[in-house]
Amino acid sequence: MSHTPIDYSQLFRLDGRTVVVIGAGSGIGRESAQALAAQGAHVVVADYSLEGAEATVALITERGGVAEAVELNVLDDAAVEAAAERFGTASALVFTAATNVRKRMDDYSLDEFDRVVNLNLRASFQLIRRFGARFAANGGGSIVGFASIRAQVVEPGQGVYAATKAGLVQLAKTAAAEYGAQGVRVNVVAPGVVETPLTAQIKANDEWYGAYAEKAALGRWARPDELAGAVVYLASDASSFVTGSTLFVDGGWTAIDGRFTPPAS
Template identity: 70%
Template sequence: MTSIDYSHLFGLQGQRAMVIGAGSGIGRESALALAAHGAALVCADRDAATAEQTAADVRATGAEATSLRLDVTNQDDVAAAAAAYPDLAVLVFTAATNVRKRIADYSLDEFDRVVNLNLRSSFLLIQTFAPVMAANGGGSIIGFASIRAQVVEPGQGVYAASKAGLVQLIKTAAAEFGPQGVRVNAIAPGVVETPLTAQIKANPEWYGAYAQKSALGRWSRPEELAGGVVYLASRAASFVTGSTLMIDGGWTAIDGRYTPPA
């Protein structure tokens, strides 16, 4: 007979979680969801005001939350954050950027900007926080990749490459830190209504075309990603590491589909 209390499978009581990018979008909803399951939150963002607003919203629910201004491209900032929260059990990072241009039109400055935020900073976060978690006996690190790590389109080359690199980095981190109890996973969203996709939403034809690419026929909302974050952070995913959780409404399952006439 099992001794597991499945009613608390997703409980995060007594654990501290840091969400980077908590000021808006997926990061904000992830922070609220983790707090709702008992975690004490550190709401981190490059924008201190939005980070504090999310922390205030978490505290309004009765949960514990602090805010932190954090530039993930700055090595000193990341080191200071790890030193300030040595008891961190969950790390979620969502920060990303994109420059939609074809390869021939890209400047090296644009390349560096996308890769530095999407991949270099992810490397820095894992490199800094994973050993701290390992020293404490384990933890969960969750990075946000994208369907573009698997399927691409013109104008997405550098973004797609950075997200594919992140997936492989996460797999390697899972292998290296797994023996110390640190689980490292990725979430790969499809199209989500966030500030990063505002350019698409402003174009009805483009917006509608993307909606029809998923099996559900619509875009996702940021709060629809939060369940995956809670799952990967919790004991429900205690044997899950090195994986990529697709939350894309079926986009990659049916990409390129044709529905023949009846």
């Protein structure tokens, strides 16, 4: 079977495509939106904070990119359905919205449990299936969620957050299986520790910050912009045969034990 030669110079380009980024008003989502726009995508910058979304759009347009701001509460099922209907012809969906309550299990209230599960897992479920169905009906697309190293390795105080991220990994695998025949790919990025508002509590504690930096093979935390390349890869044709996968961007955190470096001989 003949195959048209690939123009590798265009492998990551997104010209003429629309990409929806939910949670793009700050942090990893904002950096991802800028990176996607730089590759030629028309970026729909969606966030709970319209002000944050508009600030991201300003960053994109001042560099010659194309973007629009949309206010979206992912906990509102009707709003998610409307967004999927409106942007169902996009080529990709990226979503980063998440929250965490750092408490040991004995200290967790059920209200806190519901808050973390509803945003991290229930909303992800709704986004994946609503956009997945639209993409499937419109010839395919790429869905990129954000899990965490906590989907695989945990520590005290991370139980509920870790459970939601592990759940997201399994939802993505299932969606990859269910929508794959219609050309929809579903993957997740799993960051390590990233300097974002969500980790401000840790960053403020020098001992805690240093311990996390030493755990990674690279000896430091990630910057939000260091996740953007993974997003562009998964949203573009560069990953055309990648689905149901978890891409770790963790500085080697999950690759090594990290607590002791033995002598070489």
